[in-house]
Amino acid sequence: MLKLSRLADYAIVILVKLGEQDGVVTSPALAAITGVPEPTVAKVLKVLSAHGFVLSQRGAKGGYRLARSLADMSVASVIAAVDGQIALTACVGGRECDTGLSCGLCGSWDVINTAIRSTLEGISLESMRPKEACSPVPPQINMLNATHTVREGA
Amino acid sequence: MLKLSRLADYAIVILVKLGEQDGVVTSPALAAITGVPEPTVAKVLKVLSAHGFVLSQRGAKGGYRLARSLADMSVASVIAAVDGQIALTACVGGRECDTGLSCGLCGSWDVINTAIRSTLEGISLESMRPKEACSPVPPQINMLNATHTVREGA
DNA sequence: CGAAACAGGACCATTCAGGTCTTTAATTAG
DNA sequence: CTAATTAAAGACCTGAATGGTCCTGTTTCG
Numbered sequence: 365m366l367k368l369s370r371l372a373d374y375a376i377v378i379l380v381k382l383g384e385q386d387g388v389v390t391s392p393a394l395a396a397i398t399g400v401p402e403p404t405v406a407k408v409l410k411v412l413s414a415h416g417f418v419l420s421q422r423g424a425k426g427g428y429r430l431a432r433s434l435a436d437m438s439v440a441s442v443i444a445a446v447d448g449q450i451a452l453t454a455c456v457g458g459r460e461c462d463t464g465l466s467c468g469l470c471g472s473w474d475v476i477n478t479a480i481r482s483t484l485e486g487i488s489l490e491s492m493r494p495k496e497a498c499s500p501v502p503p504q505i506n507m508l509n510a511t512h513t514v515r516e517g518a
Numbered sequence: 519m520l521k522l523s524r525l526a527d528y529a530i531v532i533l534v535k536l537g538e539q540d541g542v543v544t545s546p547a548l549a550a551i552t553g554v555p556e557p558t559v560a561k562v563l564k565v566l567s568a569h570g571f572v573l574s575q576r577g578a579k580g581g582y583r584l585a586r587s588l589a590d591m592s593v594a595s596v597i598a599a600v601d602g603q604i605a606l607t608a609c610v611g612g613r614e615c616d617t618g619l620s621c622g623l624c625g626s627w628d629v630i631n632t633a634i635r636s637t638l639e640g641i642s643l644e645s646m647r648p649k650e651a652c653s654p655v656p657p658q659i660n661m662l663n664a665t666h667t668v669r670e671g672a
Numbered sequence: 673c674g675a676a677a678c679a680g681g682a683c684c685a686t687t688c689a690g691g692t693c694t695t696t697a698a699t700t701a702g
Numbered sequence: 703c704t705a706a707t708t709a710a711a712g713a714c715c716t717g718a719a720t721g722g723t724c725c726t727g728t729t730t731c732g
Contacts, residue, residue, distance in 0.1 A: 423730025
């Protein structure tokens, strides 16, 4: 149902959380904070680093920190970095589909794609910050082996 | 890359094409028109029928026709029918994620979800109709085994 | 010199969407 | 009344892609 990839989801959460810390933060630390498994956090961070969202510092006492403020990062840019081009369909740029379909709708998809893209551009990570406490999640939950029961609400 | 499911894609193409025909159209006929394999067309049509987008007539001389005009069908409604609820993430409705993540972003995702949804609501199938001829697709291509090379522009 | 931590890539496994097939029921034509 | 046509429904299989893990190398600090 038009869903975001898990990695992109993580990326946004990680960036927001990273923005709340000060100083450099290691990936294991971020894993503990977010509940996302360490290797995955590391992977996401690497991508974010490559795209200039975070600055990395190698070696002992190294870690990551934001490259710029959350207000300067749009949801669209993060998704694009992690998942690639934001587009609902393969028909991008007014070209004909590379499927053999004679859909004839060609350029029409572009309307949708750009609409979605600009919608996402308008939302900054800053606006994703939690406002009020909304999580009635019991604080005792064991973050280490959080079971990750990602069950989609179909 | 936030992509639409193939079925939803087909559904839109099929509806638009169906709107261009007059009288009832059989699924094999629609398959020929769109280039989508027959069984898949039939499957999509069944879903669309169940959701009231098309009217079906069984038996000999049967087929499908639009239940209402293309202008009265939003892209959002078609996607919702085929793929289910339009939402980028599992966190819908301000509830906490059912993952063990302490993301704390809870309600924030809702902003994105509703933004996307309303964007898609604003686009009708009528506006997806091809305006000018845009397909330089060679007419000799073999539609039967169209390879469907959906290669994402990463 | 050794430990800590990022960098980069390869790799495996699971999931799920896409697609096919079979059977059943309805409607029309002859 | 019978036969042919076509939609309805659902089971099932296949394959691609995402998600996740691990390994090796390199840098930096104590």
